[in-house]
Amino acid sequence: MSTSEFSIIKEFFTVESADGFPPxxxxxxxCAILDVPANKQLAVSAxxxxxxxxxxxxxxxxLLGQKVLxxxxxxxxxxxxxxxxxxxxxxxxxxxxxxLSSFSKGFFSLxxxxxxxxxxxxxxxxxxxxxxxxMGLLPTKKRLLRSGAQVGDQIFVSxxxxxxxxxxxxxxxxxxxxxxxxxxxxxxPISRVDLGQCLLNVATSCIDISDGLSADxxxxxxxSGVGATLIHEKLPVTMxxxxxxxxxxxxxxxxxxxxxxxxxxxxxxxxxxxALDGLTPDCVTKIGEIEEVIGLRIKMPDGKQVxxxxxxxxxxxx
Numbered sequence: 540m541s542t543s544e545f546s547i548i549k550e551f552f553t554v555e556s557a558d559g560f561p562p563x564x565x566x567x568x569x570c571a572i573l574d575v576p577a578n579k580q581l582a583v584s585a586x587x588x589x590x591x592x593x594x595x596x597x598x599x600x601x602l603l604g605q606k607v608l609x610x611x612x613x614x615x616x617x618x619x620x621x622x623x624x625x626x627x628x629x630x631x632x633x634x635x636x637x638x639l640s641s642f643s644k645g646f647f648s649l650x651x652x653x654x655x656x657x658x659x660x661x662x663x664x665x666x667x668x669x670x671x672x673x674m675g676l677l678p679t680k681k682r683l684l685r686s687g688a689q690v691g692d693q694i695f696v697s698x699x700x701x702x703x704x705x706x707x708x709x710x711x712x713x714x715x716x717x718x719x720x721x722x723x724x725x726x727x728p729i730s731r732v733d734l735g736q737c738l739l740n741v742a743t744s745c746i747d748i749s750d751g752l753s754a755d756x757x758x759x760x761x762x763s764g765v766g767a768t769l770i771h772e773k774l775p776v777t778m779x780x781x782x783x784x785x786x787x788x789x790x791x792x793x794x795x796x797x798x799x800x801x802x803x804x805x806x807x808x809x810x811x812x813x814a815l816d817g818l819t820p821d822c823v824t825k826i827g828e829i830e831e832v833i834g835l836r837i838k839m840p841d842g843k844q845v846x847x848x849x850x851x852x853x854x855x856x857x
Contacts, residue, residue, distance in 0.1 A: 559654030560623045560676070571658035573624060575676070582675040582682065584614035590667040595710055600638045602726045603669075604645025610749065611673040612653065612730035613800040617747040619683040619739035620675030622653040622732060627660040628670040653732060683738060683745035683804070688763035692743050692805040692829040695812065697731050697822055699724075700752055701780040704796025708783075721779055728800040737818045738804055745804040753794040753847045756803050757835050768836045768844070769827035791837065794847055805829055 564572040575581060588607050590596055608625070615622055627646070631638075650657060655673075706714075706725025717723045731747075738745060744763060748755045760767055776784075776793050784792050806812065812823060837845045 558651075559656060562624060562656055562658045565656065565658045566660075568659075571624070571626070573658070573674075578679050579676045580679050580682075582615055582618045582620035582677050583672070584611060585670065585672045586611050586614070587668060587670045599715070599726070600641040601645035604642040604647075605649045605727060606645075607669045607671055608646055608649045608655075608673075609728045609730045610800055611671045612649070612655075612732055613728070613747040613749070613802075615673060615675040616731045616735035617683060617745050617802060618675070618677065619681070619735045619742075619745070620677050621736065622655045622673070622675050624656050624658045624674040625650065626658055626672040628662070628672075629660070630663045630665040630668045632664065632667060649730075653730075678739075681739055683735065683742055684762070685744055685746050685759045686762040687742075688744040688759050688765050688805045688829045689807070690765055690829055690831045691808040693808065693810070693825050694756070694767060694769065694803070694805055694827040694829060695823045695825050696748070696752065696775065696801055696803050697734055697824075698729065698799070698801040699775045699777050699780070700748070700799055700801065701776050701783075701793030701796055703728060703798035703800070704793070705780050705783050707796075707798060720777060725798055728798070730800065731802045734802055734818065734822065737815055738802075741810065741815060742804045742806055745802055748797075748799040748801045748803055750797045751795045752799070752803060753835060754797075759803070759805070760829075760833070760835060763829075764833075766830045766833045766835065767827055768830055768838055771837050771839050773824060773826045775824040775826075790839070791845065791847060794837070 560573075560576070562571050562573050564570070588594055588610070590598075594603055594606065611625070612622060647657075702721045702724035704725075706719070706721035706723065709719065709722050710725055714722050717727060735745065744759050746755045746759055756767065771790065774793060780793055784790050812818065812825070835847050837847050839845060
């Protein structure tokens with residue numbers, strides 16, 4: 540590693556804090572060393588985000604620093620894990636200190652909020668891409684999985700669906716105003732870490748919605764060996780998304796658009812959402828039920844049912 544690379548790490552990515560779960564050895568050695576607390580297990584996830592694929596060229600670096608971490612925190616949220624450690628690898632065309640300063644500001648603003656420690660990573664030269672390896676803690680033998688949904692379970696989603704997909708369309712046309720709820724949903728997603736922890740002992744299954752509700756709910760259905768019917772009128776969408784669907788004459792559009800980073804989860808049939816400790820009921824919406832018949836069906840307002848499986852696929856070519 541050249542001196543300039545060491546300088547990047549020292550100047551922009553070395554932060555020490557006593558909050559959360561500090562590493563025994565962190566940034567600066569060949570490996571980080573971690574102490575996992577007694578009666579805890581590690582939840583680990585990794586994501587690579589590539590310019591032009593996962594984020595727009597010339598994205599605001601501060602917002603990008605937040606988003607690359609937020610989408611990985613969403614994976615921990617889907618398991619009910621408490622964030623603990625993260626590593627970061629950046630490939631970039633050239634050293635741009637102003638960009639790095641802004642990116643690290645956004646990254647650490649969210650990391651500090653979750654008492655998350657950066658424990659290492661890498662910097663290399665090439666087309667802009669960012670890889671995150673994130674680690675969280677779970678009580679031994681307690682976790683949220685995709686495979687626990689049972690016939691009769693209620694299906695819920697957090698937040699609103701489709702807003703980030705519409706925000707991507709607006710941002711692709713030059714929109715940057717974060718007061719626009721759709722643009723904010725795309726550029727500055729909320730990680731539902733607190734919700735995931737509330738669900739840890741009660742939800743029968745859970746997944747984060749990254750590739751579209753239909754695709755990700757189908758992962759739950761496949762892993763659990765069940766099917767589901769959703770009530771279209773119950774899907775939580777904003778007025779702007781509703782209007783967009785009318786403009787393109789596609790009522791099912793919100794199910795297939797990605798980047799929501801909300802949670803989709805199932806609860807036992809008779810469990811009341813407003814009875815869960817620490818959960819704000821107005822942040823989640825019941826949208827359907829788990830059924831024995833395999834497949835995902837959408838019940839439309841006219842009573843017709845539509846089979847739906849489509850979502851974002853990194854390697855699908857239309």
